[in-house]
Amino acid sequence: MRRGGSVAVAALTAALAFAPAAQAAEEFTPGAAGAGDPYFPENGNGGYDVEDYDLTFGFEPASGAIVATARIRAKATQNLSSFNLDFLGPLEVDGVKVNGPAGWKREGAQELVVTPRKGIKAGRTFVTTVKYHGVPQRIDDDALGTSGWIATSDGAVALNQPFGAATYYPVNDTPQDKATYSVTVTAPSDLTALTNGEKVEETSAGGLTTVKWRMRHPMASELAMLAIGRFNVTEGTTPSGIPSVTAIDSALDTAPNQSATFFDTTNTVTDWMQKTWGRYPFTSTGGVVDRIGVGYALETQGRSVYDSSLPGRLPGTGTIAHELAHQWFGDSVTPVHWRDIWLNEGWASYNEWLYTEATGGRTAQAAFDSAYARAATHPYWQTVMGDPGRDGIYDWASYTRGAMTLHVLRTKIGDEKFFELGRTWVTKYKDANVTTADFKALAEKVSGQDLDALFTAWVYTPGKPAL
Structure with a gap:
């Protein structure tokens, strides 16, 4: 008996000798509270990758309140x-639940800290369920405008760029973490709920209608949208056969054939973009026109949103071309960091120029010449386009100087290589995240040229570049 005890003690001693290494291998630590973007250091989180959001909203229009559940599938x-x-x-x-009951607390301005009962091993998939309620509030930023959940006269619109998603659902709010989405909305039956992707289910009972939409392609949270209100909806396909859904606030839809015109223009531009840059990256196209009061349009994935305040007035064709170009440049292919936003806005602005020229308007060269004519002392020239600063992401440099940079690149490498570059860019990086360095490397590979001087002058240096 004693001898057996000594053997057991020796075995236990030997096992304990290995315990520190075993514990180190199984050490569990908190995920980071930010994703590392220098402009928005509190946005996003570390330690996991979201695969899918399943969001359910009950909307009460009189109070503006929601009762909601978010089910978030992620991998550690x-x-x-x-x-x-x-x-x-x-x-x-x-x-809050994480594969069962979980602890949670609110910290700082926007952190919901979740603590599962047991640590989650790297590589494991887990589901977090958050139930919540209240009246979502919008964000008004002096430099970046209004985003988030925005109450309208007949419902609400959610526009998330750059950081509005967290106003109405718990999220890993960084462009780096794309995920698929399902969104289900229950609202009074006299209202229509629209979001990204395709409608997969709709039922009505007791004066309420429940509709479910599904975005099957990975989507950055800043590109999710939700519109609830009274809309005139048009459904069909583009001439090439892409499913299309457009909607206009019924109070704005007052001109003859307005809904048909918006639908047809959206579809014509979508097909032109597809012919120019390659296959449309998502499973449906479209757009929503509503009275929002934000003063901008936004390239929400698969279904852009356009603000309007005047009955009978549609967004201009150039604006529609800009937002639809984003479906390739910005939505499917998305910058890792906000400092590279010119890769979105420059391409979208240049596509405005290209589409205007293709439909008999001003040429891209004339548009470039007009922009370049600004004096070198003009403040527009003083921003470093490749790093415009947090408050400068929506300034002239990202848009017009971005388009000018692409035009200069086109004149240097030639039309054949330039359009090959654009098509290769959106194919190679479909559903992925990119940097300016990625774009420069691909441009040099496709063109066979050294482009250091061009990128230094136009992307990384303030001032008016010489031609």
Whole structure:
């Protein structure tokens, strides 16, 4: 008996000798509270990669309140003891589960810290369920404008760029973490709910209608949208056969054939873009025109949103071309960091020039000449386009100087190589994230030229470049 005890003690001692290494291998630590973007360091989170959002909203128009559930499927990228979601007040959390009951707390301006009962091993898939309610609030930023959940006269519109998603659902709010989405909305039956992707289910009972939409392609959170209100909806296909859904606020839809015109223009531009840059990257196209009061249009994935305040007035064809170009340049192919936003806005602005020229208007060269004519002392020239600063992401440099840079690149490498470059860019990086360095490397590979001087002068240096 004693001898057996000594053997057991020796065995236990030997096992304990290995315990530190075993514990180190299974160490669990919190995920980072930010994704590392220098402009928005609190946005996004580390330690996991979201695969899918399944969002359910009940909307009460009289109060503007929602009762909601978010089911978030993610994969751990480290051994997680806890992790964060971006989620703004005044929405109140009613409960959190992570494969069972979980602890949670609110920290700082936007952090929902979730602590599962057990650590989650790296590589494991887990589902987080957050139940919550309240009246979502929009974000008004002096430099970046209004985003998030925006109440309208007959419902609400959600526009997320650059950081509005967290106003109405818990999210890993960084362009780096794309995911698929399902969105289900229950609202009074006299209202219509539209979001990204395709409608997969609709039922009505007791004066309420529940509709479910599905975006099957990975989508950055800044490109999600939701519009609830009274809309005149047109459904069909583009001439090439791409499914299309457009909608106009019924109070704005007052001109003869207005809905048909918006539908036809959207479809014509979509097909022109597809012919120019290659296959449309998503499974449906379209657009929503509503009275929002933000003063901009936004390239929400698969279905852009256009703000309008005057009955009978549609967004201009150039604006429609700009937002549809984004479906390739910005939505399917998305910058890792916000400093590279010129890869979105420059391409979209240049496509405005190209489409205007293709339909008999001003040439791209004339548009370039007009922009270049600004004096070298003009403030527009003083921004470093490849790093415009947090408050400068929507300034002239990202848009017009971005388009000018692409035109200069086109004149240097020639039309054949330039359009090959654009098509290769959106094919090679479909559904992925990119940097300016990626674009320069591909441009040099396709053209066979050294482009250091061009990128230094136009992308990385302030001032008016010489021609």
